[in-house]
Amino acid sequence: MESLWTESVQDRTIAYPRLEGDTRVQVLIVGGGLAGILCARLLTDAGLECLVVEQGRIGRGATGLTTAKVTLQHGLEYADMIERIGLERTRLYQYAQQDALLQMQAMADAVSCDHEYRSAYVYSTQGRAVLEREAAAYEALDMPYHLLDDAPLPFEHACALGVPEQSQFNPLKFLWGLTPGLAVCEHTKVIGVDGNRAFTDDGATITADHIVLATRYPLVNIPGWYFIKLNQYRSYILALKQAFPIDGMFIGAQSGSFSFRTYKDYLLVGGGGHKTGEAGGQYRKLREFVQAVCPRATEEGAWATQDCMSLDGAPYAGIHRNSAPELLVASGFSKWGMTSAMLAAIVLRDLLVDGQSPYDEVVSPRRKKPLGEVARRGLASAKGMLRPTTKRCSHMGCGLTHNDAEGSWDCSCHGSRFDDNGTVLDNPALKDISVS
Incomplete structure (x- = not known):
């Protein structure tokens, strides 16, 4: 699939x-x-x-x-944003996301795309503290929210921070x-x-x-x-049937967590992510999790995606x-x-x-850059350029690593990917490479 x-x-x-x-x-x-x-x-x-x-x-x-989760709740971002850029600029960003959400919902209601209104949640398996910190930011921004002490997920002691009237659809x-x-x-x-x-x-x-x-x-x-x-990350998704029921869209607060949403009689489970060109859990981690919590579930499809991450x-x-x-x-x-x-x-x-x-x-792409993150990414790119391998990216010459799970040659510097014949799969590279 x-x-x-x-x-x-x-x-x-x-x-x-x-x-x-x-x-x-x-x-x-x-x-x-x-x-x-x-x-x-x-x-x-x-x-x-x-x-x-x-x-x-x-x-x-x-x-x-x-996975097409349409929400202004993008993980635990608003508390950090308030500390970094202040309450008023964070409020402007939240208004922008709310504007985008409402306009997209109006468009989705006007076309046939299986649009459903759902609450979106960030869940934690390590206590409420991180969620309460984010909830305090929601209060400062006048965002509606609710806290669940027992989230309907296959984890013990999972609590969740929810925002109502968000959306999911077929993209x-x-x-x-x-x-x-x-x-x-x-x-x-x-x-x-x-x-x-x-x-x-x-x-x-x-x-x-x-x-x-x-x-x-x-x-x-x-x-x-x-x-x-920019740098790029791979993420992996399984489409399951006969899995556990959930009500809402869920992402995890902790690194290495899983995401969940339903579509008709499917449950979509995402996770196993990693920086492109580096090691990660990939499909293996997802399948081990599903086998552990719901062995009766049947896997109907699996695919991977790639995302550009801003500074x-x-x-x-x-x-x-x-x-x-x-x-x-x-x-x-x-x-x-x-x-x-x-x-x-x-x-x-x-x-x-x-x-x-x-x-x-x-x-604005011209906004002030967080210098610490710029330095970290610059050093990571320099390391990739010095990687000793004969397979080099056609973008800026970084060394490539083989992604055995997907059969591709991946660049950890900027996220370009090539198939085993050297054909470009993901940019920024524009030219194919020789893999002989």
Whole structure:
């Protein structure tokens, strides 16, 4: 199974044409995942001429591999954010996430995507203290919440912090519900950008007033310092039947925890994650957990996904860098691609239509960088570049390690991945490599 979502839309997707020859548009959007399609939807509805180009099929990247939990509760982030940037800027970020959530819920209610309202929870198996600290931040931000002393999960002494009226849906049904009326070209790979022009691998040139990079990891990443601003993580998901029932969406507060949500008669269990190019639990950890807590469950599908992690947990949405105001970016969703994709689309729409966004202060790619995290990631990249191996990444030359569980060569520096034939699986690398 490629994923539960791709299986569910096999009979309802249409094929968009490949771009033939040069063209000009007001806004070019590179990347046909949820962020790119949402951006095109909002900009088209605002009266701008947009074109989405996707190197494969739309929605078949991270969007088709997500667990699709739509919530402004992104782990235990608000207490830390208040300490780092202050209450008022955190409040602005929470307003932005709430705006994105409500707009996405309204869209989901208008299309056929199996949308359901659910509470979202962060659970802890090591006591309430971490949850109470986050609950205090919710109170300061006037966010509704509730605490459960006995969460309905297969753990002893699991407590949980919940936020009501969040959402879950089928992300590909949602994406396909947004596409009518949009200009889309599939199997059109952009390999370079220069000013207001983008170039495809078959020699076509697309000229645009503005170019939006919605490719998960930005296509242009060395100017703008995105190779330091971002790193990537792998996560793994099992689709189960005859598993234990849950009511709500759950993620763990502790490192190495599991996530849970339902879809129809499936239970989706996520976990086993690790930094791309490094060791992790992968499917093995998930399967051992399921066997221990619910041996009667049957595994109906398994897939992995990859996420771009920003320096501070907030997404990057806005002008790519000061020297290129015509270039915009939507990236760094840090495992929360649903509301973050919506927020990015809102910000980009505001910037291109109104010239400014009320949320620019908290999501701008040009915001102040946490220097400690910059240094840590820089050292990790340097270590990867010095790794002694003949297999090197075509992005910046880092040494690759073999991912035996997935049969790929992975880069720990910036998260590029290649199959066993050397073909690029995940960017930022654009060129295939030799693995002979």
